[in-house]
Amino acid sequence: MFVIHGCMLGPDYVPPPVSVEDSWIYGEDKRLDSLEAINPLWWQIAFSDPVLDDLVAQAIENNLELRSAALRALQAQQVLAIAVGNQYPQVQQLDGLIDRSKYVRSGITGNLQNEYYLNFNLTWELDMWGQLRRLVNSAAADFEASLAEYDGLLVSIIAQVAQAYINIRTVKRRLEVARENIRTQREGLRIAEVKFRAGEVSALDAEQAQTLLSNTEATVPGLEIAFQQLKNSLAILLGMPPRSLNEILSVRPTVPQVPAITSIGMPQDLLRQRPDIRQAERLLAAQGELIGVARAELYPNFSIGGLIGAIDIRGGQLNGRSDAWDLFLEFDWDILNYGRLRNNVRLQDATFQQLVSDYQQVVLQAQVDVENAIVAYLKSQEQQFFYKTAAMASEEAVNLSLTQYVDGQVEYNTVITTLISNLQQQDILVIAQGAVAANLVQVYLSLGGGWQIRDGLTPLELLPEETIEDMLWRTHYWDKFLSE
Structure with a gap:
C-alpha cells in the first residue's frame, strides 16, 4: 500500500502559553513538601487504612459513571480508526x-x-492539502481528550470515596460522643434526683436535668439518619445496592489521622498532572487541526x-x-461558495481562540483550587488544635461542676451550663478532626493525583469482563479488535 500526500495547509498546532506560579503561597510551611511530587496511591500513603483501600478498589472496578467514561473513550478510539481508514482507497x-x-x-x-x-x-x-491527515490528527487529539476525561472522573471518584469514608467515620464518632454525653447527663440526672429525694434541692434541678438529657438523646436519631445516608451515597460510588454495604463497611468510631508532612509538588506539575488541564489542551489541539481542514475546502x-x-x-x-x-x-x-467556506475557516479559528481562553482559564482555576485546598487544610489543623484545647477544658469543667454540685457548692444551673458546653465542644472537635482529613483529600483532588494507575491501559482494558461479554454477544466484530 502506498499513499500519495501533498502539502498540509496550516496552521500547525502549538500549545498556547499559560501563566503558572513558581511556588505555592504556603509552600514554605513545614507541614508541606513542595519538592516531592504526590504519590499516585495517595490514599494509601495518607491514611494507611485497608478498608479505604478496598473501597477505592471496588469503586474503580464497579462505578457506573467511570464505566460510561471508559465507553466514551472507546467510542473516540473507533472514530480515530475510521478517520485513519478514510485515507486509503x-x-x-x-x-x-x-x-x-x-x-x-x-x-x-x-x-x-x-x-x-x-x-x-x-x-x-x-490528500493533496492535508485534509484527511488533519482529520486524523483531530480525532487522535479527541481520543486523548476522552482518556483525560476518564482520568479526571477517576480522580474525582477516588476522592469522593475517601471523603464519604471520612464523613462516615466522623459521624460514627459524633454518635459515640453523643452517647458518652448521654451517660454523663444521666449521671447528672441521677444525682439531682437523689438530692431532691434527700430534700436538699427542689424538683427544678431534676426537671432541668431531664430536659437536657432528652434533648441530647434526640440528636442521636438525626446522626443515625446522616450515617445511613452517607453509607447510601458511598454505595452509589461503589456501584452496588445500599444494603450490600452493611456487610462490607464496619468502621471504627474514630476520625482518620493525617500525616505530619504532605507532599504536594510544584505548581508546574499541574500541567501534566491535572486531567482537566490535559483534556482542555487536547480539545484545543483537536480544534486547531480543524482550521486546516476548513482551509483545505477552499481548494479542489x-x-x-x-x-x-x-x-x-x-x-x-x-x-x-x-x-x-x-x-x-x-x-x-466549490468555486461559487459565496464566502461560505471562508466563513467556515473564520468559524473554526474563532472556536479555537475561544478554547484557548477556556484552556487558560482551566489552568488558572486549577492553581486557585490548590491554593484554596492548601489553606483550608492548614488552617483547619490550627482550628482543630484550639477546639481540642477547648474540649479538654469543657470535659474538666463537667467533672468539677458535678463534684461541686454534690458538695452543694454550686447550683444545678452551673452543671447544666457545663454539660451543654461539653456536648457542643466535643461535637465541634470531632467535626474539626473530620474537616482536616476531608481537606487533605481535597488537596489531593485539586492536585489531580491518582489517575496514573490508569496509565498505559486501553479503553477496552478499563471495562469489566461482563461488559465486554455483553458487547461480544451483540456483535462478533469485537473479536478481531480484542485480539489486536
Whole structure:
C-alpha cells in the first residue's frame, strides 16, 4: 500500500502559553513538601487504612459513571480508526450476477445460456492539502481528550470515596460522643434526683436535668439518619445496592489521622498532572487541526479511481469472456461558495481562540483550587488544635461542676451550663478532626493525583469482563479488535 500526500495547509498546532506560579503561597510551611511530587496511591500513603483501600478498589472496578467514561473513550478510539481508514482507497460499489436461462420461441427450444459478471468501483481521494491527515490528527487529539476525561472522573471518584469514608467515620464518632454525653447527663440526672429525694434541692434541678438529657438523646436519631445516608451515597460510588454495604463497611468510631508532612509538588506539575488541564489542551489541539481542514475546502479535491469488470456468457451470441476496465482522475472545486467556506475557516479559528481562553482559564482555576485546598487544610489543623484545647477544658469543667454540685457548692444551673458546653465542644472537635482529613483529600483532588494507575491501559482494558461479554454477544466484530 502506498499513499500519495501533498502539502498540509496550516496552521500547525502549538500549545498556547499559560501563566503558572513558581511556588505555592504556603509552600514554605513545614507541614508541606513542595519538592516531592504526590504519590499516585495517595490514599494509601495518607491514611494507611485497608478498608479505604478496598473501597477505592471496588469503586474503580464497579462505578457506573467511570464505566460510561471508559465507553466514551472507546467510542473516540473507533472514530480515530475510521478517520485513519478514510485515507486509503475505498470500494464504492461491488455488484455481480449469476444467471442461467433458456428461451422457447415458436415451438423451437433454444440453447441454455449461462451469464456471469462481476464489477467493482474503486476510488481514492488524494490528500493533496492535508485534509484527511488533519482529520486524523483531530480525532487522535479527541481520543486523548476522552482518556483525560476518564482520568479526571477517576480522580474525582477516588476522592469522593475517601471523603464519604471520612464523613462516615466522623459521624460514627459524633454518635459515640453523643452517647458518652448521654451517660454523663444521666449521671447528672441521677444525682439531682437523689438530692431532691434527700430534700436538699427542689424538683427544678431534676426537671432541668431531664430536659437536657432528652434533648441530647434526640440528636442521636438525626446522626443515625446522616450515617445511613452517607453509607447510601458511598454505595452509589461503589456501584452496588445500599444494603450490600452493611456487610462490607464496619468502621471504627474514630476520625482518620493525617500525616505530619504532605507532599504536594510544584505548581508546574499541574500541567501534566491535572486531567482537566490535559483534556482542555487536547480539545484545543483537536480544534486547531480543524482550521486546516476548513482551509483545505477552499481548494479542489482530487480523486483517482476505476472500474474493473468481467463478463462471461456461454450459449448466447457472445461466447467466451469479456474483460472491461476504466481508469479516471476527477476533481471537484466549490468555486461559487459565496464566502461560505471562508466563513467556515473564520468559524473554526474563532472556536479555537475561544478554547484557548477556556484552556487558560482551566489552568488558572486549577492553581486557585490548590491554593484554596492548601489553606483550608492548614488552617483547619490550627482550628482543630484550639477546639481540642477547648474540649479538654469543657470535659474538666463537667467533672468539677458535678463534684461541686454534690458538695452543694454550686447550683444545678452551673452543671447544666457545663454539660451543654461539653456536648457542643466535643461535637465541634470531632467535626474539626473530620474537616482536616476531608481537606487533605481535597488537596489531593485539586492536585489531580491518582489517575496514573490508569496509565498505559486501553479503553477496552478499563471495562469489566461482563461488559465486554455483553458487547461480544451483540456483535462478533469485537473479536478481531480484542485480539489486536
